[in-house]
Amino acid sequence: HDKKAKKRKHEYEEDEEDEDIKPKKKTKDKKVTEGKKAKKEEEEKWKWWEEERYTDGSKWRFLEHKGPVFAPPYEPLPDKVKFYYDGKPLKLSAPAEEVATFFAKMLDHEYTTKDIFRKNFFKDWRKEMTSEEKSKITDLNKCNFSDMNEYFKAQSEARKQMSKEEKQKIKEENERLLQEYGFCIMDNHKERIGNFRIEPPGLFRGRGDHPKMGMLKRRIRPEDIIINCSKDSKHPKPPPGTKWKEVRYDNKVTWLASWTENIQGSIKYIMLNPSSRIKGEKDWQKYETARRLKKCVDRIRNQYRDDWKSKEMRIRQRAVALYFIDKLALRAGNEKEEGETADTVGCCSLRVEHIKLYPKMDDQEYVVEFDFLGKDSIRYYNKIPVEKRVFKNLQLFLENKQPEDDLFDRLNTSILNKHLQELMDGLTAKVFRTYNASITLQQQLKELTCSDDSIPAKILSYNRANRAVAILCNHQRAPPKTFEKSMQNLQTKIDEKQNQLSAARKQLKAAKADHKASHDDKSKKAVEVKRKAVQRIEEQLMKLQVQATDREENKQIALGTSKLNYLDPRISVAWYVSLLPPCGKSMRSCPADWKTRSQRWGRVVHPP
DNA sequence: AGACTGACTTGGGTCCATTCCA
């Protein structure tokens, strides 16, 4: 997962490839002459997966780090940059000015036009004002931030225009910071930290219809930070004149530092990068659990199908919910505190208003229509035919309920997970998502690819398999702002290529005719040259067409999350290996079903 | 049983450096 590490590793593996070819002695020499480098490589190729894991619940024995990097202090605006209230310039105190700049920077954003955002911002802003400011500034509509806004725009423009040297200097400074604070020592190994920079203050931007949007996310100070490290390590030093909130030595957790965030009151952590042993082991374990589910999923499916007939309502609800989680890869759906977050749901928290039942729809029977906002306020919309028993159960669950009532009133995620735990050790609702995602990739890869496809065709096949997973998991994205334009550009290229092709074909034809007439060697060679040219252009055209297809199909599908979190990497590796020998099948086309499911759903309330 | 909290995974967006291509 650590892209840079991957790059480094790749370089190393190339070395290794070399070593396979070269005689062994040479590799030994190399190791002797490049002792330092070899030692570094030794560290980089540490195979933690070949080592024993802790069995006592501890996560490490030794942990040493330098603590977090704090956000740079606020730099007051130059005097020439004015804030106007009611048309008159007004010099703000530094704390009030800082908060004002957060708003000023967002002026072009749709957020700042939203009532809740403005209300929350203004309330929190006033808290930062002096009593004098507070008495003067009473109406946000009379505030004019546009001068400030232009100043920041000019600043970012200036940053873009910086000379190469200046840019290089900044880059070096970042690198220095990374080297100093970006790594820790955990159990004899240097590991990359994921987020060693503390989140800077700013205005909270929730996703979807968030009741807290616009609130002030306050600046985090050393006094807010809890440090976690080992007793026998060199402890991180707080900045001069400050103190940590606490230093603790808890090796039952993986985080290096934490603080409590002021919007939701939740805890934020500094943890290691995905390339670390501690994240890698967990990730591996996740896929192993999914593999264990594969072995007993038939039994579990039979069980919940049986449970559809149960005398007990709670068991029927549990069984129908589990069916949805399995078949549709829905999330568990924990309860949420009302008014604290956007109104989104998962399976267990579905409400009556989120589904519609159709005994008959077109040529299908027992169709359920889902329409709700899931995680990140991404809309889930789907129509699926279900088995009659499920349908009848749903009708039963809906009886005498209001739209805002819970569909599964006798069920929550805790009950469901306790049940799942009894069915298989370590089984929870989300394991079904992992399992179904990975098995879908495996099946689709098998169905879509074959080894004598061209490289672009293979990539398309892989992306389509990946896409099938993303669609299953409802991983949507807003179409990129430049989508239409880039699509057009591609189409133009295709048109040009097609013209080129027909021209090249004409030339080939002419050359052939020429050869027929003269029968000399020179004209024969000319035919060959033209034939090659046609072939090359055909390949280029095909590549462009595949690219266009891929891009079009991916318009509002986000592949990243599934690639990163749901697809067992071993499946991709196995697929790659399987393509090495030829197999003789031809490429299949995209199943029509996928296209219909990737229609424009979009995020309903979508922060640009 | 239910509320609450802490720790950890999953999520899409944005920005910026690199790559690609005419």
Add this chain to the structure above:
DNA sequence: TGGAATGGACCCAAGTCAGTCT
């Protein structure tokens, strides 16, 4: 060589789920 496309790093919000407390 410059502008567009691309892809990855980074950002930080929003989920899941287990354990504890009441």
